[in-house]
Amino acid sequence: MGLRLPVIIVNFKTYEGCFGKEAVKLAKIVEKVAKKTGASLAVAPNNIDIYRVSQSVSIPVLAQHVSPISPGSHTGHVLAQAVKEAGAIGTLLNHAEKMRSLDIIGQSVARCREAGLLTVVCADTVESIRGIASLRPDMIAIEPPELIGGNISVTAADPVLLERSLKAVKSVADIPVLCGAGVKTGKDVAAAIKLGMKGVLLASGVTRVADPEAALLDLVSGLGA
Numbered sequence: 001m002g003l004r005l006p007v008i009i010v011n012f013k014t015y016e017g018c019f020g021k022e023a024v025k026l027a028k029i030v031e032k033v034a035k036k037t038g039a040s041l042a043v044a045p046n047n048i049d050i051y052r053v054s055q056s057v058s059i060p061v062l063a064q065h066v067s068p069i070s071p072g073s074h075t076g077h078v079l080a081q082a083v084k085e086a087g088a089i090g091t092l093l094n095h096a097e098k099m100r101s102l103d104i105i106g107q108s109v110a111r112c113r114e115a116g117l118l119t120v121v122c123a124d125t126v127e128s129i130r131g132i133a134s135l136r137p138d139m140i141a142i143e144p145p146e147l148i149g150g151n152i153s154v155t156a157a158d159p160v161l162l163e164r165s166l167k168a169v170k171s172v173a174d175i176p177v178l179c180g181a182g183v184k185t186g187k188d189v190a191a192a193i194k195l196g197m198k199g200v201l202l203a204s205g206v207t208r209v210a211d212p213e214a215a216l217l218d219l220v221s222g223l224g225a
Contacts, residue, residue, distance in 0.1 A: 002089065002118060003060055003139070004040040005176055006223050007199035008189070008216075009120065011064065011092065012045045015207045023049040024056045029212050031057040039220035040199070044092055047078055054087025062120065063091035065098050068107030070114075080108075080115035090118030090138070092201075096145040099124075106135045120178070120201070126164045133172035140169055140177050141201040147181035148203075154181040155191035166196045184215075189222025199223075 003009075010030055012018040018026060023045045034041040042060040045053045054061040067077035083091060091112060094105050105121060112119045119137040123129040124145055132140055142165040147154050154162065166177050179192050180201035192200050202219075209215045 003042055005198045006193060007040040007042060007178070008219055008223070009042045009044060009062065009092075009141075009178070009199065009201045010206045010216075011095075011201060011203040012043065012049075012207055013064070013097070013203050014046055015203070018207050019046050019049055020052075023053055026207070026212060027053045027057045027059070027061075030206070030216060031059045033213060033216040033220060034059050037217070037220050039223055041216070041220070047083065050083060050086040050088050060089045061087055062118075063088045064095070065093065066091045066108055066112060066117070068104050068111055070111065080111045080117050084115045084117050088117065090120060092141075093119055093121045093137070094132070095122045096124055096143055096148055102128075102131045102135075105132065109135050109137050122180075122201070123165070126161065126168050129165050130168045130172060133169045133175055136173055137175065139198070140165075140175055141180055142177060143180040143201065145181075151184065152182045153184065153188035153191070154179055155183070155188050155195065157182065159191070159195055162192070162195045162197065183219075186218045186220070186222035189219050190224075191222075193222065 044062040063083045066080045120139045121137040122141045176198035178199045179197045183200045183202045184205040
């Protein structure tokens with residue numbers, strides 16, 4: 001199972017109400033909206049919850065991070081093969097809250113490729129996105145850290161960044177680009193699609209609202225832009 005584009009990826013992070021049994025509950029809401037609308041939706045729960053979530057829903061499940069290791073003596077690390085075995089189809093890498101050097105990202109992408117995991121690598125600047133594109137991940141998500149979790153979408157705050165990022169990636173390889181940070185509404189999603197993005201990566205717009213289903217229905221309305 002891959003990710004059909006355009007896509008909305010919901011990152012659960014470690015928010016209250018987004019782990020354990022609550023992670024399954026939220027993932028089922030995302031699945032319900034995906035089935036109701038036909039939209040491509042995926043979830044990235046805490047790694048500990050990958051198995052229970054993947055066993056409960058049919059939509060794609062991603063890890064939030066994997067380590068650049070092969071099987072061996074690596075206590076406390078996250079093995080790509082184990083993530084795949086738990087039911088994930090891919091992973092996020094280099095999120096602003098879990099940033100790594102380009103060398104480590106490259107090793108992680110290689111380990112994921114060996115394990116058969118799709119990679120969505122996050123970038124914070126046009127300069128970093130060029131280096132990441134050279135690693136040939138499956139997707140890249142541009143997210144300015146200062147806007148993450150805020151109420152102003154990157155599509156409104158800095159559309160030029162998205163345009164420059166897309167050009168930077170295309171100058172290296174044909175890799176789908178997503179965006180995130182402050183994305184909360186269908187209008188934000190529509191703006192991202194019109195700018196050439198192939199979807200969005202978001203968290204608080206779904207995980208920290210009173211009615212996640214209503215929020216998702218609004219968000220997916222922008223995918224047809």
